[in-house]
Amino acid sequence: MILVTGANGHFGSAAINFLIEKGYNKADIAAMVRSEEKGQELKAKGINIRIGDYDNYDSLVAAFQGIDKLLLVSGTDLQNRTQQQLNAVKAAKQAGVKHIIYTSFERKNETDSSPIAMLGSSHVQTEVAIKQSGIAYTILRNNLYLDFLPMVLGEKVFETGVFYPAGNGRFTPAARTDMAEIAANILTGKGHENKDYYISGTESISFAEVAAELSTIAGKEIAYISPDTTTYIGALTGAGVPEIYAGLFAGFAQAIEQGELLPATNDTEKLLGRKPETMKEYLTKLYSKN
């Protein structure tokens, strides 16, 4: 039996849809959600629902009973998710889970000096706990989602231009759906035990290139402005964005500028069985009128 956590979220629900699409028996798929209500849609599809919360250890042990493969989708609570994810790993061990597939994050610098340490340290600690648990593992070192782009571009990007402090930095984002399909392929495939996979787009991109692509889509010049970090954070908080998210977005920009999100290897095409969606394809689909 496979269990997917974060099953009502974007990544988890996409992974479950791919499992179904690929013909995996629905009776052998379980979805962990935090309440019966959040599992309604999945239940209607014929998926088994398990109720569990990363904050509640006993609920996790109960949810993981009889599970062979666990897709552990990293949590969203940036303040508490290290402990939450450690709870999940410990509960998996207690429940007898045989294989954990974990949605981790790409990085080079694992120290506190990383501009995304606030986010990365929980992934690093979770990976260590998984590897020390003795359970077979597959670590997905996911790059930034292409789906992150509209969030940093903002709704008025075609009027304001691209405003993001990433300088000339390059990174290799991939579509969240491609990453979720890879997770489904690993869950249903063989030979993925005790591997770290680097999941990225196959082309590196810069924000100047994002602006150029938007210019093509809009048929007019969309400028790229790379402000300094303080100006950027001030602009975001001034527009009502909570400080923690403004800091996080700025941290990603610095990470991009420093080449943190440019892995030396890339397992995406091999695991997906085709080329992943490109930035051009993603933006065209998102912003073109027809």
Ligand SMILES: NC(=O)c1ccc[n+]([C@@H]2O[C@H](COP(=O)([O-])OP(=O)(O)OC[C@H]3O[C@@H](n4cnc5c(N)ncnc54)[C@H](OP(=O)(O)O)[C@@H]3O)[C@@H](O)[C@H]2O)c1
């Ligand atoms: N690589 C990237 O660019 C990138 C970008 C964004 C996020 N991420 C990471 O990838 C993960 C999946 O992304 P996503 O887009 O699918 O996020 P999402 O749509 O927000 O889904 C997150 C899922 O985690 C569940 N969750 C949160 N806290 C939980 C808890 N205490 N106990 C049990 N479940 C909990 C949520 O359940 P509820 O509906 O009950 O809250 C939801 O199902 C995120 O959580 C984050 O760690 C990566």
